[in-house]
Amino acid sequence: MDCKKIQEIIMTDYIDAEASKTLREEIEAHLKTCEGCREFEQVLRERVSEPFRKSEEVKPPEEVWQRIKETIEEEQAEECAPSLLERLLDLMRNSLPARRPAFAFSTAISVILIALFFSVGPFHKQQLVKDYIEEKAEFMVSLNRPVNGDLERDLSFNTAIERYLF
Amino acid sequence: MLSKILEEMEDIQRETIEQAQAGDIAAFERIYRAASGFVYSVALRITNNRQEAQEVAQDVFLKIYHNLKGFQFRSSFKTWVYRVTANTALNAYKKMSRDLNRRQDFDSIIDTQAVSVDTKKEMEERQERDEQKSRLESLLNSLNPDQRAAIVLREIQGLNYEEISQALNININTVRSRLKRARQALLAASGGG
Numbered sequence: 001m002d003c004k005k006i007q008e009i010i011m012t013d014y015i016d017a018e019a020s021k022t023l024r025e026e027i028e029a030h031l032k033t034c035e036g037c038r039e040f041e042q043v044l045r046e047r048v049s050e051p052f053r054k055s056e057e058v059k060p061p062e063e064v065w066q067r068i069k070e071t072i073e074e075e076q077a078e079e080c081a082p083s084l085l086e087r088l089l090d091l092m093r094n095s096l097p098a099r100r101p102a103f104a105f106s107t108a109i110s111v112i113l114i115a116l117f118f119s120v121g122p123f124h125k126q127q128l129v130k131d132y133i134e135e136k137a138e139f140m141v142s143l144n145r146p147v148n149g150d151l152e153r154d155l156s157f158n159t160a161i162e163r164y165l166f
Numbered sequence: 167m168l169s170k171i172l173e174e175m176e177d178i179q180r181e182t183i184e185q186a187q188a189g190d191i192a193a194f195e196r197i198y199r200a201a202s203g204f205v206y207s208v209a210l211r212i213t214n215n216r217q218e219a220q221e222v223a224q225d226v227f228l229k230i231y232h233n234l235k236g237f238q239f240r241s242s243f244k245t246w247v248y249r250v251t252a253n254t255a256l257n258a259y260k261k262m263s264r265d266l267n268r269r270q271d272f273d274s275i276i277d278t279q280a281v282s283v284d285t286k287k288e289m290e291e292r293q294e295r296d297e298q299k300s301r302l303e304s305l306l307n308s309l310n311p312d313q314r315a316a317i318v319l320r321e322i323q324g325l326n327y328e329e330i331s332q333a334l335n336i337n338i339n340t341v342r343s344r345l346k347r348a349r350q351a352l353l354a355a356s357g358g359g
Contacts, residue, residue: 008346011345011346011349011350012342012345012346012349013342016320016326016327016345018326018327043353044349044353047352047353047356047357048305048321048349048352048353048356049321051301051302051305052302052305052317052318052321052322053321053322055211055302055322057170057171057203057207058203058206058207058210059202059203059206060202060205060206060219060220060223061220063220064202064206064220064223064224065195065198065202067224068198068224068227068228068231069191069195071224071228072191072194072228072231073191076189
């Protein structure tokens with residue numbers, strides 16, 4: 001390997017301890033014989049690596065955790081507390097107001113339909129038949145009724161039509 | 167050798183993660199205590215702004231909290247934290263890059279005001295730290311955002327190539343080439359290239 005290639009490896013894998021054992025030994029052997037590459041390695045360590053490695057370790061101020069904790073607690077409160085309230089609000093906001101007109105409308109329709117059913121439906125026809133039969137029966141009874149007879153006797157004819165009607 | 171920050175990350179137990187997944191805020195706080203050094207440190211070095219780094223840290227932990235239930239231990243937890251942190255910090259840096267200089271000026275004013283109440287010894291120590299910080303910032307400013315993220319994860323946090331590739335979602339050869347270009351830029355910026 002020439003010096004350019006050696007210096008590239010020094011600048012990366014060698015200085016970062018990523019080189020294999022074989023490669024490391026090859027570089028070290030070269031450094032023993034090449035003053036230029038030795039100087040390059042020394043300059044690199046002094047000017048590029050050391051300033052960073054001397055830098056002090058830092059910790060964030062306590063207020064950072066306090067802000068994180070407050071945010072989490074606020075989020076948890078938003079997630080938990082409104083669940084009951086939210087349901088109630090949903091019920092009031094979404095169910096009632098939205099369904100109130102619908103409920104009123106459906107009730108009105110139901111009342112109209114029931115009224116129509118009883119006025120023009122089969123019940124109405126049954127009532128007409130019943131009224132008609134009663135009217136006719138009263139008429140027939142009135143034909144046989146003696147002028148001064150009592151009701152008991154009036155009912156004593158015991159005819160088939162009488163048994164049916166009375 | 168692992169940095170202290172990475173050692174703390176290694177200490178996060180599966181049981182603690184499972185408790186946090188179940189909504190245990192105390193368990194989540196233990197995760198925060200163990201990982202916040204890494205998260206804040208990466209955010210600070212990438213954004214180069216304390217206020218922004220605090221917001222990134224807050225954002226990262228809220229993302230972790232919100233997605234914790236979906237974490238199924240198929241990959242390591244710390245790798246996931248690396249990825250969320252790197253992505254969030256890089257996005258924040260790219261977003262704020264337009265007004266970065268103005269914010270740095272603001273930070274410098276705050277630091278200068280703080281010096282005035284220190285003792286002489288504290289002032290000397292602070293001056294040394296400031297020089298170191300300033301040198302670091304100057305070096306980082308010579309890098310583009312992708313190189314910056316790679317160098318921060320490698321040089322400051324001590325992640326290996328595999329971990330960097332997972333954190334930045336790139337292959338190992340890309341990690342290698344980004345680090346090479348970053349170091350070439352750093353050598354040039356420090357007058358050695």
